[in-house]
Amino acid sequence: MHEFWDFILTNKEMLGWIGGGIAAVASAGWAVIVYFFPAKENRSNGAAGTSVTQSGTGIASGRDTVISAPVSIGLDEKKTGELIAAAQKPLTDQLERLVAQVSREKSVPIAPLRAILVKLGEAGVSEEAIPQRLDAKADELLKLREEIAQLRQGPLELASFAQRAQAQIDQGDFERARTALAEGRAKAHKLREQSSRYEADFLAREAQIDHLQLAYRSAAAKYLEAAALMAGVDPEKRWQFLLARADELLVQGDEFGDNEALLQAIAAYRETITHVPRERVPLQWAATQNHLGRALRILGARESSTVRLEEAVAAYRAALEERTRERVPLLWAETHNNLGSALAALGERESGTARLEKAVAAFRAALEERTRERVPLDWAMSQNNLGAALETLGRRESGTDRLEEAVVAYRAALKERTREQFPRDWATTQNNLGNALKTMGERESGTARLEEAIASFRTALEEITRERVPMQWAMTQNNLGNALKTLGERENGTARLDEAIAAFRAALQEWTRERVPMQWAMTQNNLGTALKTLAERESGTARLVEAVVAFRAVLAEITRERAPPQWAMTQNNLGTALRILGVRESDTAHLEEAIAAFRAALEERTREGAPVQWAVSQNNLGTALMTLGERESGTARLEEAVAAFRAALEERTRERVPLDWAMTQNNLGNALAKLGQRESGTERLEQAVAAYHAALSVAPYFSDVTRAALAQTEALLAQRRQAATSR
Numbered sequence: 001m002h003e004f005w006d007f008i009l010t011n012k013e014m015l016g017w018i019g020g021g022i023a024a025v026a027s028a029g030w031a032v033i034v035y036f037f038p039a040k041e042n043r044s045n046g047a048a049g050t051s052v053t054q055s056g057t058g059i060a061s062g063r064d065t066v067i068s069a070p071v072s073i074g075l076d077e078k079k080t081g082e083l084i085a086a087a088q089k090p091l092t093d094q095l096e097r098l099v100a101q102v103s104r105e106k107s108v109p110i111a112p113l114r115a116i117l118v119k120l121g122e123a124g125v126s127e128e129a130i131p132q133r134l135d136a137k138a139d140e141l142l143k144l145r146e147e148i149a150q151l152r153q154g155p156l157e158l159a160s161f162a163q164r165a166q167a168q169i170d171q172g173d174f175e176r177a178r179t180a181l182a183e184g185r186a187k188a189h190k191l192r193e194q195s196s197r198y199e200a201d202f203l204a205r206e207a208q209i210d211h212l213q214l215a216y217r218s219a220a221a222k223y224l225e226a227a228a229l230m231a232g233v234d235p236e237k238r239w240q241f242l243l244a245r246a247d248e249l250l251v252q253g254d255e256f257g258d259n260e261a262l263l264q265a266i267a268a269y270r271e272t273i274t275h276v277p278r279e280r281v282p283l284q285w286a287a288t289q290n291h292l293g294r295a296l297r298i299l300g301a302r303e304s305s306t307v308r309l310e311e312a313v314a315a316y317r318a319a320l321e322e323r324t325r326e327r328v329p330l331l332w333a334e335t336h337n338n339l340g341s342a343l344a345a346l347g348e349r350e351s352g353t354a355r356l357e358k359a360v361a362a363f364r365a366a367l368e369e370r371t372r373e374r375v376p377l378d379w380a381m382s383q384n385n386l387g388a389a390l391e392t393l394g395r396r397e398s399g400t401d402r403l404e405e406a407v408v409a410y411r412a413a414l415k416e417r418t419r420e421q422f423p424r425d426w427a428t429t430q431n432n433l434g435n436a437l438k439t440m441g442e443r444e445s446g447t448a449r450l451e452e453a454i455a456s457f458r459t460a461l462e463e464i465t466r467e468r469v470p471m472q473w474a475m476t477q478n479n480l481g482n483a484l485k486t487l488g489e490r491e492n493g494t495a496r497l498d499e500a501i502a503a504f505r506a507a508l509q510e511w512t513r514e515r516v517p518m519q520w521a522m523t524q525n526n527l528g529t530a531l532k533t534l535a536e537r538e539s540g541t542a543r544l545v546e547a548v549v550a551f552r553a554v555l556a557e558i559t560r561e562r563a564p565p566q567w568a569m570t571q572n573n574l575g576t577a578l579r580i581l582g583v584r585e586s587d588t589a590h591l592e593e594a595i596a597a598f599r600a601a602l603e604e605r606t607r608e609g610a611p612v613q614w615a616v617s618q619n620n621l622g623t624a625l626m627t628l629g630e631r632e633s634g635t636a637r638l639e640e641a642v643a644a645f646r647a648a649l650e651e652r653t654r655e656r657v658p659l660d661w662a663m664t665q666n667n668l669g670n671a672l673a674k675l676g677q678r679e680s681g682t683e684r685l686e687q688a689v690a691a692y693h694a695a696l697s698v699a700p701y702f703s704d705v706t707r708a709a710l711a712q713t714e715a716l717l718a719q720r721r722q723a724a725t726s727r
Contacts, residue, residue, distance in 0.1 A: 098131060106138040108145070111172030113138060145169065151184070157191060158184050193233050200226035204241065207248070214468075216252035217261070220245045220268075235275070239284055242272040243291060250295045257471045257515045262299040269295060278322070283331075286322035289315045290335050297342045302516040304562045306349060312342040325369070330378075333369035336362045337382045344389045349563040351609045353396060359389040372416070377425075380416035383409045384429045391436045396610045398656050400443060406436040419463070427463035430456050431476045438483045443657040445698060447490060453483045466510065474510035477503045478523045485530045494537060500530045513557065518566075521557040524550045525570050532577045541584055547577040560604065565613075568604035571597045572617045579624045588631060594624040607651065615651035618644045619664050626671045635678055641671040658698045666695040666706050673713045682724070685717040 099117060103110045116137045117130070125133055148169070151162035161184025168177035203226040210219035227241035246268035253262030269292035276284040293315035300308030316339040325332040340362030347355030363386035372379045387409030394402030410433040417425040434456035441449030457480035466473040481503030488496030504527040513520040528550030535543035551574035560567045575597030582590035598621035605613040622644030629637030645668035654661045669691030676684030692710035696703060 095130075098134065102131075102134055102138050106135075106142060108138050108141050109170045109172075112141055112169055112174070113172075115172035115174060116141070141169075155191070158188055161187065196229045196233050197237075200229040200237070200241065203229075204244070207244070211248065211251075214255075216248045216255075220248035220252070223248060236281075236284070239272065239276050239281075239288075242268070242275065243288060246272060246291065246295070250291075250298070253295070254298050255469050255471065257302075257510060259299060259302065259515060262295055265295045266292065266299070282322040283328065286319040286335075287331075289319040290323070290331075290338060293319065293338055293342065297338070297345060300342075301345050302518055304517050304521075304557055304559070306346060306562070309342055309346045313339065313346070316342060329369045330375065333366040333382075334378070337366040337370070337378075337385060340366065340382075340389065341385055344385070344392065347389075348392055349565060351564045351568075351604050351606070353393060353609070356389055356393050360386065360393070363389060376416045377422070380413040380425070380429075383413040384417070384425075384432060387413065387429075387436065388432055391432070391439065394436070395439050396612060398611045398615075398651050398653075400440060400656070403436055403440050407433065407440070410436060423463040424469070427460040427476075428472070430460040431464070431472075431479060434460065434483065435479055438479070438486060441483075442486055443660065445659045445662075447487060450483055450487045450490075454480065454487065457483060470510045471516070474507040474523075475519070477507040478511070478519075478526060481507065481523075481530065482526055485526065485533065488530075489533050494534055497530055497534045497537075501527065501534070504530060517557050518563070521554045521570075522566065525554045525566075525573060528554070528577065529573050532573070532580065535577075536580055541581060544577055544581045544584075548574065548581065551577060564604045565610070568601040568613070568617075571601040572605070572613075572620060575601065575617075575624065576620055579620070579627060582624075583627055588628060591624055591628045591631075595621065595628065598624060611651045612657075615648040615660070615664075618648035619652070619660075619667060622648065622664075622671065623667055626667070626674065629671075630674060635675055638671055638675045638678075642668065642675065645671060654698065662695045662698040665691045666709075669695065669706070669713070670709060673709065673716075676713070677716065680720075682717055682720045685713055685720065688713045689717060 095117060099110055099113045102108070103113055113134065117134060120130060120133055120137075145166065148162050148166050152159050152166070154162070161180050165177045165180040165184070168174070168180060203222045207219040207222035207226070210216070210222065223241045223245035227238045227245065230238035230241060246265045249261045249265035249268060252258050253260075253265060269288055273285060273288045273292070276288060278285040293312045296308045296312035296315060300306065300310075300312055316335055319335045320332065320339070323331045323335050340359040343355045343362060344359035347353065347359055363382050366382045367379065367386070370378045370382050387406040390402045390406035390409060394400065394406060410429055413429045414426065414433070416422075417429050419426040434453040437449045437453035437456060441447065441453060457476055460476050461473070461480070464472050464476050481500040484496045484500035484503060488494070488500055504523055507523045508520065508527070511519040511523050528547040531543045531547040531550065535541070535547060551570055554570045555567065555574070558566045558570060575594040578590045578594035578597060582588065582594060598617050601617045602614065602621070604610075605617050607614045622641040625637045625644060626641035629635070629641055645664055648664045649661065649668070652660045652664050669688045672684045672688035672691060676682070676688055689710065692706050692713065695706050696710070
């Protein structure tokens with residue numbers, strides 16, 4: 001029976017195909033005979049081997065037999081099928097009984113058990129192992145039916161697939177059951193993607209609420225979670241969420257002075273770039289480079305080193321390789337605007353103006369596409385930034401053309417940046433306008449521009465609060481202090497100077513050295529200047545010592561290598577404080593230190609690179625030399641002082657800066673008068689009188705002191721002339 005079982009399992013498809021041609025039926029019959037009645041051979045040494053030949057239309061039947069005539073086998077299809085079925089019947093009945101028994105015992109349908117039995121036969125499982133294996137498979141079938149029943153309790157969109165699969169299994173059609181489950185799996189995958197998208201979008205909306213409430217770190221975490229949900233689902237949306245996450249960290253760092261957040265933002269942008277290779281998605285790669293540049297620029301502006309600023313410029317230039325004007329004109333303009341900001345920040349730290357000129361060019365390029373008609377707010381942003389670059393250039397030039405252009409740019413920006421619609425942007429531009437007005441006011445004899453600048457800063461502070469944007473609040477406090485200090489220098493009282501000192505100290509509460517070393521150093525410098533000016537109106541030296549300490553602290557942070565213009569400015573201010581200290585003390589050590597500080601400043605403040613600042617330091621150097629010359633018997637220092645004042649007047653003209661011109665004329669008069677007192681002639685005294693008259697023609701500020709000096713000099717001159725006449 002075992003051999004017959006093997007035959008049935010091995011040849012069931014052939015036996016099932018009765019109904020073909022006669023030759024096929026005959027071959028099948030012959031195969032049965034050969035299989036069940038094999039010839040017994042005696043393969044002794046020397047026995048003849050099997051020889052089968054065929055000739056003509058005969059059939060070779062085996063051994064030495066040759067049938068050379070046509071053959072007809074007298075079995076038809078029907079008869080053959082009946083014989084085979086009869087031979088199978090005892091075994092089929094036995095297997096049916098086994099299947100029925102397992103079905104009853106396990107409470108499973110018969111059809112799937114029959115299908116499993118066929119597979120067991122195909123796998124060559126022995127007859128003895130069939131019952132045990134079928135029993136085990138029945139247990140597996142039960143478990144499968146239970147688990148599919150659980151699927152039927154799932155979402156309605158998926159339950160129908162589970163129901164179909166169960167029906168096919170119960171009918172013994174595992175192939176169709178597998179197909180139903182595969183279709184259900186595909187549907188579940190699609191639903192999972194949809195669910196992930198919804199979950200990610202909900203997270204993103206939560207993040208937006210966090211952003212509205214200034215919870216930027218919480219928003220960043222939610223965007224990162226949303227990005228993870230989009231991995232393998234939607235690469236573009238994943239990139240958008242990763243970019244938004246980094247943006248939130250950037251805002252946290254920008255608004256709250258959180259440098260750690262800025263470092264995290266930079267790392268996040270760089271990680272995001274790896275998900276958008278330039279070769280595959282060039283515009284997304286460029287957009288991420290643009291965002292990276294902004295984070296680098298903000299952090300770089302706070303650091304003494306310029307490395308981050310250089311990296312920002314490189315990031316923007318990389319973005320512009322893909323963001324071309326022809327392909328994406330507005331994005332090209334956006335990146336040019338950002339590049340201009342980075343170049344301007346670098347230009348502020350350099351003695352030359354090349355970077356600042358490039359910044360102005362970048363902003364003007366951006367405005368070619370960012371027109372007011374097309375993108376009014378972006379137009380206003382670029383106008384504001386252009387104004388800032390022009391203002392920085394204007395501070396280094398003797399004329400006021402750039403400053404006038406800056407004011408025009410700021411006022412243009414304010415046409416769109418209204419307080420009602422965009423209060424923070426409005427306040428930012430008001431702050432910048434105040435800076436330009438202050439610089440212009442410094443060069444005018446009147447105080448109208450300075451008063452206007454102070455008003456601009458105070459209105460900006462109504463929107464820029466310490467709680468909302470502490471770093472920007474500190475910046476505006478610092479700028480307000482500068483305007484108050486300049487105005488206080490022109491008034492006899494000390495109220496404005498006291499206000500300036502209070503504003504600087506307020507700024508330093510947020511602008512700490514640890515957080516923003518460059519801004520801290522700048523404000524320390526400004527505080528020292530205000531203390532120095534206030535000390536000039538007091539008799540003691542406490543304020544002067546405090547000012548010197550402030551300036552020396554600045555120079556510990558701002559080196560000539562890192563920021564030469566700022567270093568030179570601080571050297572100049574230190575020299576001024578040391579000179580006043582030297583005036584009030586009997587020794588000359590502080591005066592010598594002051595002269596050294598002014599000469600150091602002039603190494604960077606060249607007439608070609610920064611004519612206005614060069615003239616300031618020349619004037620201050622002359623003052624220190626004159627004070628030292630008064631204590632020496634010779635005239636060498638006084639001669640140097642006269643030369644320094646005359647050099648300053650080459651740039652400090654009456655047309656450009658009348659007030660500064662008058663101040664230097666007064667100082668020149670003092671030096672010439674002192675020289676004249678030591679000489680027997682009248683030439684120096686006559687020159688001194690002319691200088692005093694020039695000063696009094698413009699600046700009433702000098703009236704009392706200058707008139708007294710003029711009267712004394714004229715008296716001495718009269719004596720000399722009378723003595724000469726009497727001789």
